[in-house]
Amino acid sequence: MPDNASPPPGEQGTGRPGYPPPGVCAPAAPLWPGFLTGQEDSPVRVLLVEDDEFMRRVIAQELLSDLRIQLEGQAGSLRDGRRLLATHEFDVLMVDLRLGDGTGFDLIQEAREHHRAGEIIVISALEDESHVLRAFELGATGYLLKDAWLQSFAQAVLQVVNGGAAITPRLARRLLSRLSYRPPGALPPAEPLQREATLTARECEILRFVARGHVTEEIGNKLGISGQTVNAHIKNIYKKLHVHSRAQAVSYAAYTGLI
Known part of the structure; x- marks a missing residue:
């Protein structure tokens, strides 16, 4: 290679094809994984x-x-x-x-x-x-x-x-405050409808992640469990609360002070 010639792309500063030069970060991985719904070829x-x-x-x-x-x-x-x-x-x-x-x-x-x-x-x-x-x-x-x-x-x-619940942050903050805080000794609000509303600690944890807008894969990664297990917990939550969507589950739990 002549002294004044530039090295081929990917070899500058390293001599190793596909690697960036010293001090330059490698390109970031795509921010929108291919397994999620909503791709350019299938919007x-x-x-x-x-x-x-x-x-x-x-x-x-x-x-x-x-x-x-x-x-x-x-x-x-x-x-x-x-x-x-x-x-x-x-x-x-x-x-x-x-x-x-x-x-x-x-x-x-x-x-x-x-x-x-x-x-x-x-x-x-x-x-x-x-x-x-x-x-x-x-x-x-x-x-x-x-x-x-x-x-x-x-x-x-x-x-x-992708399985999340989209709520304006101001509303989500209000819901989360009702989900996470109850004065010592206070009883939950009166239940307008009779439902089997006892959730396990893991179900409550997952419901809080849902309230923050996390999708199944994200919840699984944070808790160290599979997406299939997350969905199984969510189905149990639906059954116990007699609801049909994540947004309904979050809304019901916040309204009743369930968790």
Whole structure:
């Protein structure tokens, strides 16, 4: 090699193909593993129903900028939202609760009846407990506040399709405070529904991870158990609490002061 010639790529400074030169870090591994749902060659299909045109445009721009997500359709009313549900397949429905011609709760119910495999994320300015709990009871798996800064709409979509629950950090903090703190000697809140609500210590631990938005693989890695074991615990939690989703389990546990 001539004295003034540059070494081939991958050999600079080391003479070993494929290694970076001294002092230079190797490229980071992909941040989005191939085993997770939502890949560029198989993006997550999303429907967006939001009557605020500006907010709808903001959310749409964020979703469109992520190649792991495909925005299948948008609507600004309950009527047009119903039309989207009837004409499009989807993986995630994002819906506002206040629509000009009705309520997003109606759309959540219809989506759950006809698209049982789909995930539902509420986008709302309403953060009172009654609206949050009702959305989860109807089958929502996420609840995002419109005025929250520390959240990502695209990340929320990817969380719910991979088994997580997407909740605005401010709401998650509120839920976690109810999950983790109870004054000495205090009794849990009165139980409005009779359920077999005794969880094991491991089930409580897993439920706390779910409340923080961790997916199955992450929980398994943190606890040193397999994803299959994590899912088995989660199924037991569903059975004991008589719920059908992770968001419902977290909501119920927070509401009752179960853990």
